[in-house]
Amino acid sequence: MSKTPLTVSGASKLKAELQRLKTEERPRVIAAIAEAREHGDLKENAEYHAAREEQGFIEGRIKEIESKLSNAQIIDVANLNAGGKVVFGATVDLTDEGSGAEVTYQIVGDDEADIKQGMISINSPIARALIGKEEGDVVTVNAPGGDKDYEIVKVRYI
Known part of the structure; x- marks a missing residue:
């Protein structure tokens, strides 16, 4: 397993x-x-x-x-040296390109995910789109309501 x-x-x-x-x-x-x-x-x-x-x-x-x-x-994400890339455990500040709304997500395991607290599963569409990207990148997420574009404003390891 x-x-x-x-x-x-x-x-x-x-x-x-x-x-x-x-x-x-x-x-x-x-x-x-x-x-x-x-x-x-x-x-x-x-x-x-x-x-x-x-x-x-x-x-x-x-x-x-x-x-x-x-x-x-x-x-332990605080001890990772990911070089500014989005990895498991990272906290990511995003701006919705369409509406200008800002959101913050932490990428966590399936059992920890709680969207109300800004914790999204590593297996969610938005997390999969973010993994490996850096600050300034724009990602397209295939959401149920259609494609959404987000700009990565900041990546933190806390």
Whole structure:
């Protein structure tokens, strides 16, 4: 299986979630199951079944995070010497050639992508168009609403 790129901050968030699930959520749901068992007949015990279902979700999420972290290639963009080129983890300031609107995106892994926070997936059309380009370049992105041209104003490694 190939390694999945992940930024340092993305890896930190996943590790924090994993820690919380193992130290807080898992013990809480185990206690809820034990309490529900004390109520007697398990066949018609809704609290027991709800707690067991929640336990399944928690255990599934723990396995998912552990798998992601074991297959991750953690990239510290601050230590990269990319020579001004757009690479994974770079933060890019763009100007829409058509409207003049300015946007800022950080190129991250699929699991970290959150457009509301300006974090776009490395596999998104705009990220693929930007990779390898430099400040001053104009890129054309094949967006669902038609082609859009962006000028790269600044590339930062933060």
